[in-house]
Amino acid sequence: RAARHEASGALWMARSQVGRAQRALAQAQLAERAAEDIAARTRSEYDAVIRQVGSGGASVMATLDLLDRIAESGMSAIMARLDSRMAVAELWRLAPPELPAADTDHQHPRANSP
Numbered sequence: 001r002a003a004r005h006e007a008s009g010a011l012w013m014a015r016s017q018v019g020r021a022q023r024a025l026a027q028a029q030l031a032e033r034a035a036e037d038i039a040a041r042t043r044s045e046y047d048a049v050i051r052q053v054g055s056g057g058a059s060v061m062a063t064l065d066l067l068d069r070i071a072e073s074g075m076s077a078i079m080a081r082l083d084s085r086m087a088v089a090e091l092w093r094l095a096p097p098e099l100p101a102a103d104t105d106h107q108h109p110r111a112n113s114p
Contacts, residue, residue: 014094021091024084031080038073042066 046066053063 017087017090017094021084021087024080024087028077028080028084031077035073035077039070042070042073046070 046063049062049066053060
């Protein structure tokens with residue numbers, strides 16, 4: 001009974017970790033897509049601001065703000081990807097240890113003793 005209870009707890013924990021990893025992977029994909037969208041939009045804004053800076057119409061602060069937004073969105077995607085990789089890496093603890101293969105060529109040492 002105690003073994004069944006312990007196995008049930010281990011199974012619940014394993015399912016919980018797998019679910020966390022799946023959610024982290026999905027979140028990372030969403031963050032990467034959002035970062036790509038933001039980067040595409042801000043690149044076109046950046047081009048427009050650079051043209052305005054050249055003609056004296058936009059400030060350097062506007063340019064720096066756009067660069068900051070690009071960097072923040074990229075960093076958000078990187079952090080989400082890191083979180084998902086850590087969650088997947090934690091799943092290795094659930095894998096059973098690899099046992100050495102049985103050596104059939106050698107007999108047990110005591111079998112040869114007198």
